[in-house]
Amino acid sequence: QVLLVESGGGLVQAGGSLRLSCAASGFIFSITAMGWYRQAPGKQRELVAVITGGGSTNYADAAKGRFTISRDNAKNMVYLQMNSLKPEDTAVYYCNQNGGRLTWGQGTRVTVSS
Numbered sequence: 001q002v003l004l005v006e007s008g009g010g011l012v013q014a015g016g017s018l019r020l021s022c023a024a025s026g027f028i029f030s031i032t033a034m035g036w037y038r039q040a041p042g043k044q045r046e047l048v049a050v051i052t053g054g055g056s057t058n059y060a061d062a063a064k065g066r067f068t069i070s071r072d073n074a075k076n077m078v079y080l081q082m083n084s085l086k087p088e089d090t091a092v093y094y095c096n097q098n099g100g101r102l103t104w105g106q107g108t109r110v111t112v113s114s
Helices: none
Strands: 003-007 010-013 018-025 034-039 046-051 057-059 067-072 077-082 091-097 108-113
Touching (some): 018 091, 018 108, 034 077, 046 067
Parallel strands (some): 010 108
Antiparallel strands (some): 018 077, 034 046, 067 077
């Protein structure tokens, strides 16, 4: 059974930082490209960052230079370090396979105040 559990969200002032974590289980994590997604109020879910099993990364334009995705294959964990946060980063953040084909977790809410 696939399980994705996100954590680490919270309320932060603009310019601050947060580190999100995602614990994954129920599939072969080490060879699965993983992504962080977010869904802001009233908007569609969007892909923020992707990391392959080997550690290659790619970012949405909004995340470039501010966010860093990483993973620990030994722990089945994927992380998103978010720096220089902006109010427009406010959203519920989710992790999933690149392509979003796994069962979604509950997400973790990030609120950035101005």
